[in-house]
Amino acid sequence: MNSSNLVLQPEAVPFYTTLTLFLLLLGLIGWRAARSTRSLSDFLVMGGKAGAVVGGFAYFASQYSMSTFMGVPAMTYSTGFAGMSISVPGLAFSMIIPVLFVGRKLIQLGRRYQMLTMSDYLSDRYESSAIRGIHAVMCVTFLLAMMGAQTVGAGVILHTFTGLPEWVGVVAMGVIVILYCMTGGMTGAMMTDVLQGALMVATAVVTFLVSVQAGGGIEAITRTLGDTLPGHLTHPGTNNNFPWQTYASMIVMWSFFTIGQPTLFTKFFTMNSYRTMFKAVLLGTLGMLFSATLIEWAGVNAATFIHGLKGSDADFIVPLILQQNVSPWVSALLITGIVSAGMSTISALLVVCTGGITRDIYQNLFNPRASEQQILRLSRLFTVAVGVVAMVIGIMKPDSIFSLIRFAFGGLGIWVAPVILGMYWQRATRAAAISAVILGEIVYVCVSLWYPHITFGFDPLIVCWAFTMLVMVAVSLVTRPASPQTLARHFALLTSPGGHHAGHH
Template identity: 50%
Template sequence: MAEVTPTPGPFFLILGIYFVLMACIGWYASRKTKSLRDYFVLNGKAGVIISGIAYATTQYSMGTFLGTPGMLYKMGYAGMGITIPGVAFAMIIPTVLIGRRLVTLGHERGFLTLSDYLSDRYEDHRMSGLLGLMMLCFLIPMMGAQIIGAGVIVNVFTGLPAYVGVIGMGAIVIIYCMSGGMRGAMMTDVLQGSLMFITAIVAFILTLHQGGGLSHLNSSLNEMNSAYMSFPGANGTMTWTYYVSNILLWSFFTMGQPQLFTKFFAMKDHKTMFRAVLLGTGGMMVTALLVLWSGVNGISLVPNLKNSDYIIPIILQRGLNPVIASVVIAGIVAAGMSTIDGLLITTTSAATRDVYQKYINPKASDDQVMKLSKIVTLIVGVVVIIFGCLKPGSIFIINTFAFSGMAIFVVPILFGMYWKGATFPAAVSSVIAGVLTLICCTKIAAMKALIHGFHAVVPGVAVAALVMVLVSLSTKGKRPSEETLARHMLTKQGRA
């Protein structure tokens, strides 16, 4: 690329040290991992710092540092309108609506996965099969989006083909997830979260320095195109309907994400949860605000960039000494790795515990499941690497679609916790109807026109909710027992 001067020596040296450190943490975690519950949810003993940072870093991804700044590079300040409301509520809403109950159920019932919760609430283990299928369809592409970002970084800093970064990152994440499970993932998240925070600050400061200050940058933007300074943005994307959709997607609908959902099972207690929310929310707001603002500032710093996903790496590469730039760029690598490890463990748990142990071999011991988990982690990891090498779309588009697919599960989760009438047939029907609506509103032009600019996830969730109500009313005989309802319902009698 003409915009950058590759510096492969310092880059590989620093990233090599970083990857070795991640692998060592995974090895250490494996020595401390003694049980299946420990492997999947840290035995429910995660403290404030680990819980807060792990939730935040799993929520953030390569999209935060590559895809989303790239989107704002084309749009301007309008894209930043979703940053504060979207990020501020990303942990708060799930905590208020479902968090207390999940922490309680995780300790009382030993839940390890989203499937454990849904199967228990609806008294049918077939929920595991549905959830497992959805994870394969949506979480693998979500992991693929992160690993594509590694290819972008390697290409910018070394000039080597993108697949080198894809394979390298994939191999390291597989190693430490196979070794330490959730303990390894959450321990590495602490280091990765710190790097992400530093990277966002450094990128923003560099844009101010390179652009002669914020006032000069804004004047340049206004001269280039005044639409960069207002809604709906230079490319007309951020209409009010799309704006509302994005706030809902990245805050309210995070409750349907299994990789975030299970973090509550790992938390030590309710006090830990609330303190972790304050820590994680503060860190996410600062990180998102600065890195996305850097994407906007980059419009005038690196004009006419063909691939906008490259904007943050280019800013860092241009403004820093090669060695320092390589250290800071590890923060972007950390963003991808911290998301992949959470997704990888979640997908593995669905395949081994939810499908194998509950259906294929109910007599399988926890030790057998742990051993199988390592094999499944390797297989899924290889599939993700292949996906990343094929690169079927942009980071932002892949990540958003995959996140939207899993968001549909917010319907059976919330209805299961707040309405006694919700039944198993309705839960299954709602997810299927919601996902089909999401796909149709994404791919079919006539359906896109009908939703008037809303993101496809909004009608997807709306249809899922409607189906949940209608099918539940027609299958009243399938309601769970009073004992199960008392355990799950957030009523006066059942409140956590």
């Protein structure tokens, strides 16, 4: 990390002032959200009252994380436009595909049967509290890994700009997020997302404009790249990073497998109607496409005027562009935008993780008689506990933190099999869902860790998921399907005349 300390001459006053004001503002939003959070449904899914603007911002703010502003521009900085051509289409479809596949049905089910979590859906469809337990435990494990990774980013940024030890940043960010999530739950998380999302878009726009100016304009940049880094303009990219298998894997992963991410899944239960969700998704997708394209393009542009960043130093390409080219106050504000990318992701993960522990594990498996208020109180306590664990992971900082995020994403992606088959195939059975997921996860872990070469160049998730689907179909055909009552609730009744009014109050 030493070389980046040389590059970034921290301007402590603007940075501290901006960050403090921003955190106070988030605190205020959290306090307002707390006043409207009275029931468990308010806490976990905003009472199903989210409108299009809040929904749209919350969608893309929780999808965007630290890596969008640190890891991804670093990748385009070192590989060129080929890197951009992968993540931009992936991001564009990451919300549209889940909505088309599962969105409408989930909104109807959530409204009709008071579902608040992804495990609620799975245990209801497969008539099984075992699948609820397995899913909740796996979710909590993988989500904790993801949260830890986000807090690391905050520590690194604070350290780079102020020279304070990294753990201070991890703790500061952790405490603020815990506060507004503990008091305001999903309402707090989604309302703060609007502010954070707006700041992220601003950061992307300014960074791009500044990078074009610093590189002497688009034509000059293209000429320089053609002369010095021709690989940046070709398809497999400099160092041949993106053969077609990687290309296909990435786009499928970022678009289709987001269905398995509980943070996105629960957002469907927050929407007040299908129409709202559609507007929210269009808004969120445009926001993501627009800002992802600009922030990644800025990384490519920077290769012409910031030279020689290697390894983890390249992660600082966006802060560097800003610090070299705009006033300390503006750069402090926009770097706060990067911190907020991490915060909005953590807050979504935190609320969903808490719901997994209190509702799915505690209430449904151990204490079915617990009252709503007891679970709500418990949810607030666990929000603190989970947040503290995430901060500890962030302070310990396991090395391969970004591979950890991808690994966790894949582990959750396996669950797309029981979700999709459960929604579209009445024959899908409990025994099949449980055996497919357990076998799928074991194979995924083994292939990722020990046998990555057997995937024909594709991402392990894609190969393992295909295997999970096969197991699930095969076992379903020889085991007993769900009861007629459950199937009626999930299929026939939803399309009956009563079903059309489910989303409209």
